[in-house]
Amino acid sequence: MDLGLKDKVVVVTGASKGIGLATARLLLQEGAKVAICSVTESHLREAEQELSRLGAVYAEVVDMTQEQSVYAFADHVVEKLGPIDSWVNNVGAQLTKGPDEEEYSDALLEKIYGICFKAAVFGCQAAFRSMKHRGGSIVNISSLGGRCPTTGAATPVRPLKAATNMLSVTMGGEYAAYGVRVNTVMPGYIMTEFNTDHTTDENMKHICAGTLLQRPGQVDEVAMPIVFMCGKGSTFMTGASVEVSGGRGITLNPDYSFRQREKKKD
Template sequence: MDLKLKNKVILITGGSKGIGLALGKYLANEGAKVSICARNEAEVAAAVEQIKALGTDAYGAAVDVTDQESISQWVSDSARTLGGIDGYIANVSAGGADVEESGWRRNFETDILATWKIVETLLPYLEKSEIPSIVNISSTAALEAFAGAVPFGAMKAAMLNYFGNLANVLAPQHIRVNSVSPGPVFIKDGAWDQIKQAMPEVYESTVAAIPMGRMATAEEVCAQVALLLSPVSSFTTGTNVVIDGGFTKRIQY
């Protein structure tokens, strides 16, 4: 299927590794131009080269997403370098295992406040696009009890509410807003790979709770994100797509 993303410009926060990098490479294979940001300059540069190697234009910058000046610079440089902005993937997260006040503040500022700042900065550019779209990377941790009373799930749940309401606010401007909520995703050297090595019993018990008998691949998440970004999904907005192999047990209507 042609997703009609060729030469469209997509921005991704937290794009130097993990799902963020996988998204950049997947979209590059669809012909999109990609701009990423992350904190580590060397990792950003390496990721940009991987994306460019797939035959598309790419840009990247080391960005502190909690700083408005840093955000604005990345957004404007991305638009100037790549020729506008058509889509945004809100992927950055502070993780959220720190349950002290400092951890809650860090997650709020990185996951929620920074994403709000980026959306506000992006809107004038998206308004000029023919296929403007925003996709939020959430988690099944936002939907059911998982991993305890930690900031990660709480912030992801708040983001679902924000983006769900934003979809209604921006619909008259034809800017579509959707979310995806992956369950556990296995990426080499990623979080679940590290858990597998350090706490194999936690890894195995989690896999055992997934009816399909395995964790998702990054590419399986990327495919759904790309579809939601695509004008092929031109009448889809305000939705949250769960990608978890049956991990969550709630009945979805």
């Protein structure tokens, strides 16, 4: 399928690693011109070096929780690559309280709110400034936790992911008359660098047991739906949430088909 992304300008925030980097890579393979950002310069420059082999890339260190920094970044993208056609809000972080802490501090909650919600709001608004006279696509990367929350150290993150899902609906309503679509992609448990390094065998067994496909996802398996949402194949989609979780947390007996298959082998 031709997604119509050749020579289109696409921004991917939080793109120095993981899902963001995989998305930027695939967009370049589709012929797009890609702008990426991160708060960590060393990781950003490594990603820039890799991606530049595939096509036109602009990279900038940006704190997406800072409103004016986000708008300045968008202006720089337009100056370097041209008007923005698609924007992927992918900024995120593993933000937890300490193992011996029972309560969340105000400072930690503010940090979580900034990274998990404000960054998406500012990204949507920056994208709309460039798109409102020509249309475009905004994709907010949320989480399966926006539908099926977890309890524990990262508890406040999940309600903010649900807020991000609703943000796509409300922003989609605000921007519809201008031909700007806003959608959400909700990844499940994906083997990013962080998860690869920090997932114990016991936790992986638990994750797989609760997933219809009985395995975790890979970054490219999330990047492909994101890229689809950026292109012309999704022009009648807005305010939608696309879950990419392998069917985690959907049924009470997720291993049913695997058990039935084994019975038929006997």
